[in-house]
Amino acid sequence: MKIKSLFIFVLVIIFFRFECIECLGQDVKTSAPAHSLKFSEIDHNFGDIPAGQSVSCEFIIENTGNKPYIINDVTASCGCTKPEYSPAPVLPGKTTKITVVFNGQGMGAFSKTITIYDNSAQKYHQLFVSGNLYDPNTRKHDVE
Numbered sequence: 001m002k003i004k005s006l007f008i009f010v011l012v013i014i015f016f017r018f019e020c021i022e023c024l025g026q027d028v029k030t031s032a033p034a035h036s037l038k039f040s041e042i043d044h045n046f047g048d049i050p051a052g053q054s055v056s057c058e059f060i061i062e063n064t065g066n067k068p069y070i071i072n073d074v075t076a077s078c079g080c081t082k083p084e085y086s087p088a089p090v091l092p093g094k095t096t097k098i099t100v101v102f103n104g105q106g107m108g109a110f111s112k113t114i115t116i117y118d119n120s121a122q123k124y125h126q127l128f129v130s131g132n133l134y135d136p137n138t139r140k141h142d143v144e
Helices: 004-026
Strands: 037-039 045-052 056-062 071-076 081-085 095-102 109-117 122-132
Touching: 037 122, 045 056, 045 095, 056 122, 071 081, 071 095, 081 109, 095 109, 095 122
Parallel strands: 045 122
Antiparallel strands: 037 056, 056 095, 071 109, 081 095, 109 122
């Protein structure tokens, strides 16, 4: 009885060993993450800006994943900053842009956050704009 059990046990091990060897010969499909993104930049510094002057910049987002990327909403941390975007799905390998317009009101240093709500596993991404507003009537520019 022990010999019969041992024989069956050995056969089962041999069977599974051959199954595993067959698996090694198969191509294993690897896939890119469903939502993988590449940003042109995350933080944009406008530098010195005369107060009252609006400025804008563009953030380019490339979908390097294998599924469409969808932006559900884009918000700014302040009413003085307006993000503009397309709600159209971004297919794998394609790009989209978010244009951020800052109205230039106020004085001194500023830093604003733009939040992108999307269908990625992370659910959102953040971009930043900053700069320094100065009074153009009191500040002299160097002339070379």
